[in-house]
Amino acid sequence: MKMKQTASQEIFALLETINQNLGEQVIRSYLQAGNQLVFHIPATSISQAATWLFHQFTDITLATVVASHEPPAGKNDAQFGVDFLFNIRQPQAWVILKIELPEASPSYPAISPTIPAANWFEREIHDLFGIRATGTHLEPLVLHRDWPRPGHYPMRKDYTPAGIPIAEVPHQFHLTEGPGRHQVAVGPIHAGIIEPGHMRFNVTGEKIHQFNVQLFYTHKGIEKMAEGKTVQDGLNLAEHACGMCAFSHSVAYAMAAESLASIQSPERASYLRTILLEMERLANHFWDLSAICQAGGFPFGAMLAAGFRETIVQICHDLTGHRFMRGINTIGGFKRDIANSRLKQACRDLLCMRKEFDEWQALILGKGSLLDRLEKTGVITKLTARNVGLVGPAARGSGISQDVRRDYPYLMYGKFPPTIPTYPTGDALSRTKVRIDEVSVSIRLIEFLANNMPEGPVLEEDMPSYRAHQPGIMMVESAKGSLVHWLVLDETGRIDRWHVRSASYMNWRGVAEATIGDNIVPDAPLVNKSFNLCYACVDR
Amino acid sequence: MLRMFQLWLQTTGKTLTLPRPKGGSETRLHSNPKEMLEFRRGARKALTRSLLVRHLDVGSNNAEEAELVALGGPLYDLAQYGVDFTASPRHADVLAVTGPVTRQLKVALERTYAATPNPKLVMAIGDGACYGSAYETSYACLGPVDQFISVDIYVPGDPPSPRELIQAFLTCKQLLAERN
Numbered sequence: 001m002k003m004k005q006t007a008s009q010e011i012f013a014l015l016e017t018i019n020q021n022l023g024e025q026v027i028r029s030y031l032q033a034g035n036q037l038v039f040h041i042p043a044t045s046i047s048q049a050a051t052w053l054f055h056q057f058t059d060i061t062l063a064t065v066v067a068s069h070e071p072p073a074g075k076n077d078a079q080f081g082v083d084f085l086f087n088i089r090q091p092q093a094w095v096i097l098k099i100e101l102p103e104a105s106p107s108y109p110a111i112s113p114t115i116p117a118a119n120w121f122e123r124e125i126h127d128l129f130g131i132r133a134t135g136t137h138l139e140p141l142v143l144h145r146d147w148p149r150p151g152h153y154p155m156r157k158d159y160t161p162a163g164i165p166i167a168e169v170p171h172q173f174h175l176t177e178g179p180g181r182h183q184v185a186v187g188p189i190h191a192g193i194i195e196p197g198h199m200r201f202n203v204t205g206e207k208i209h210q211f212n213v214q215l216f217y218t219h220k221g222i223e224k225m226a227e228g229k230t231v232q233d234g235l236n237l238a239e240h241a242c243g244m245c246a247f248s249h250s251v252a253y254a255m256a257a258e259s260l261a262s263i264q265s266p267e268r269a270s271y272l273r274t275i276l277l278e279m280e281r282l283a284n285h286f287w288d289l290s291a292i293c294q295a296g297g298f299p300f301g302a303m304l305a306a307g308f309r310e311t312i313v314q315i316c317h318d319l320t321g322h323r324f325m326r327g328i329n330t331i332g333g334f335k336r337d338i339a340n341s342r343l344k345q346a347c348r349d350l351l352c353m354r355k356e357f358d359e360w361q362a363l364i365l366g367k368g369s370l371l372d373r374l375e376k377t378g379v380i381t382k383l384t385a386r387n388v389g390l391v392g393p394a395a396r397g398s399g400i401s402q403d404v405r406r407d408y409p410y411l412m413y414g415k416f417p418p419t420i421p422t423y424p425t426g427d428a429l430s431r432t433k434v435r436i437d438e439v440s441v442s443i444r445l446i447e448f449l450a451n452n453m454p455e456g457p458v459l460e461e462d463m464p465s466y467r468a469h470q471p472g473i474m475m476v477e478s479a480k481g482s483l484v485h486w487l488v489l490d491e492t493g494r495i496d497r498w499h500v501r502s503a504s505y506m507n508w509r510g511v512a513e514a515t516i517g518d519n520i521v522p523d524a525p526l527v528n529k530s531f532n533l534c535y536a537c538v539d540r
Numbered sequence: 541m542l543r544m545f546q547l548w549l550q551t552t553g554k555t556l557t558l559p560r561p562k563g564g565s566e567t568r569l570h571s572n573p574k575e576m577l578e579f580r581r582g583a584r585k586a587l588t589r590s591l592l593v594r595h596l597d598v599g600s601n602n603a604e605e606a607e608l609v610a611l612g613g614p615l616y617d618l619a620q621y622g623v624d625f626t627a628s629p630r631h632a633d634v635l636a637v638t639g640p641v642t643r644q645l646k647v648a649l650e651r652t653y654a655a656t657p658n659p660k661l662v663m664a665i666g667d668g669a670c671y672g673s674a675y676e677t678s679y680a681c682l683g684p685v686d687q688f689i690s691v692d693i694y695v696p697g698d699p700p701s702p703r704e705l706i707q708a709f710l711t712c713k714q715l716l717a718e719r720n
Binding site: 143144159189196218219221241242244246303304309326534536 | 600602604607608609610615628643648652681
């Protein structure tokens with residue numbers, strides 16, 4: 001209790017500090033849901049306020065930017081809201097800078113000139129809502145060039161999709177010209193089994209000068225589809241946002257909803273969720289390590305890592321009945337319990353695998369031909385990593401010690417904090433090493449939790465009603481980095497606005513930064529695989 | 541694990557030894573057209589036919605892709621059935637399509653289909669590609685794959701298991717053999 005007191009005092013102190021410094025720029029400010037500091041700011045001074053905030057605190061990151069549309073109701077005029085969501089590590093709090101914009105030609109000064117991480121958010125909001133960020137170039141991002149502009153903004157509430165024609169309009173890329181300069185185009189249909197995306201290299205011989213990437217081919221509009229659905233139906237969409245991090249999305253969504261109902265999952269369910277989140281991390285890391293070996297020209301290591309991944313996926317199937325752990329998590333806990341005997345068996349399987357993994361690790365880290373490919377390939381400096389807002393193993397590989405599990409603990413991570421490996425060099429090798437180290441950490445954590453399982457129910461039966469018109473925010477560390485779910489419900493308990501910011505969304509700009517520089521074209525697949533990002537949960 | 545690799549190195553040498561031609565002369569296999577024909581017949585009988593697959597993602601959520609990649613891994617080893625993934629649709633017998641068709645990938649779907657030579661088969665993998673019903677309210681999705689190109693084999697699932705996928709690929713081989 002005493003701890004809680006001091007924590008909330010710190011948050012109030014933070015509220016005061018920000019209020020004093022922003023001064024007259026704040027229209028009104030308040031604390032909601034225990035840890036959300038909300039500042040209403042006039043649209044014209046958002047850039048100034050966000051810049052001050054971002055440079056004032058060293059442990060602050062831009063989590064996401066969420067726009068929402070409120071259609072006219074009664075005497076209220078229609079308007080847009082844009083929420084700039086920052087997270088501060090000490091004290092643990094969300095800082096929300098909120099601006100409101102009129103229906104007619106909404107615009108605000110862009111924050112991306114000083115906070116480059118905001119670039120994609122501004123472009124996405126312009127595409128989907130038609131809200132302009134002034135002072136930056138709003139290149140089409142989510143909706144490709146054939147989408148009719150202006151006039152068709154799908155995320156506005158009054159938008160009706162009515163037969164928008166599909167035309168082949170070529171993409172435009174920022175490329176340089178010079179003697180011997182030419183372009184290499186890759187995708188959207190790749191040579192391997194990868195999701196669709198178009199990459200355009202600007203090269204002289206083998207040297208890469210410019211690298212442009214065009215994503216959002218698989219944009220399915222799931223955020224819009226969720227609107228008007230019940231919270232339970234939304235969970236299904238969240239699970240299908242991504243295949244590789246399905247369970248992380250599921251937990252993030254469920255916990256955002258739980259925070260709106262002010263409930264917590266029972267202790268046993270929290271243990272199980274933590275175990276399964278770590279299982280998913282293992283599956284993803286083995287997948288990534290396999291891809292890195294493959295791209296680095298070492299198929300033997302790749303095949304073994306793929307074998308490890310298959311083992312993990314089969315354990316997941318054994319525990320939950322689904323290879324990607326869909327359909328077991330729900331709001332308030334788990335739909336069914338997992339027997340202790342199964343968890344013990346899973347631990348035994350993990351232990352066997354771990355011995356093989358140790359051998360694998362020695363093999364990989366002693367393989368000169370592979371290390372030669374990984375070292376000094378795709379370097380990202382710490383400064384660049386912070387500026388573009390990298391998350392997860394990519395950030396930790398650039399020397400940024402950052403992990404949601406330790407910094408903003410949730411579930412059992414507060415009680416049993418994992419050790420966070422960091423490597424300073426920022427190349428493909430350090431990103432590989434981060435993953436290798438995290439595998440051992442995860443296995444230890446799973447073993448510990450499975451051997452200390454509390455008994456009890458796994459589902460919170462008593463569900464109070466959800467708070468309306470207030471965001472439920474949850475950040476979860478998936479294998480690729482932090483992902484944020486933002487959930488707002490209306491009075492009837494249906495979804496008003498749901499926003500997903502996945503880990504890959506932040507890291508794609510890292511791939512672009514890492515590819516240019518000292519690399520040649522054959523390095524590009526390796527750089528890409530050292531991040532090994534999803535497309536599906538970026539495109540949504 | 542490493543011991544397994546050494547074992548494999550030892551055994552492969554043995555299994556790969558080819559029987560010497562009769563008479564023991566240095567006749568190479570392709571020098572005699574008659575022998576070559578016999579060899580081809582024998583090989584075809586023994587190996588039936590191969591199947592090259594081009595994977596085509598038109599809006600899936602990465603789960604189907606994960607399973608397709610797993611098929612190439614050490615456990616399922618799809619190559620043992622004579623099935624392999626190819627980089628170009630021009631070499632493909634089968635298009636393995638995943639996901640409900642998004643509007644930004646419709647052109648890619650049609651072009652890849654056109655680039656695949658006949659006779660070709662189309663396989664719709666996963667609930668999205670087979671039914672697309674979960675996405676019918678979306679402004680960015682157009683519908684299941686069979687609204688745009690004719691589909692020969694449906695493999696529903698969320699995603700379908702590796703075993704179902706292997707079965708589907710073997711069915712593809714059968715279908716192609718029947719059609720020829």
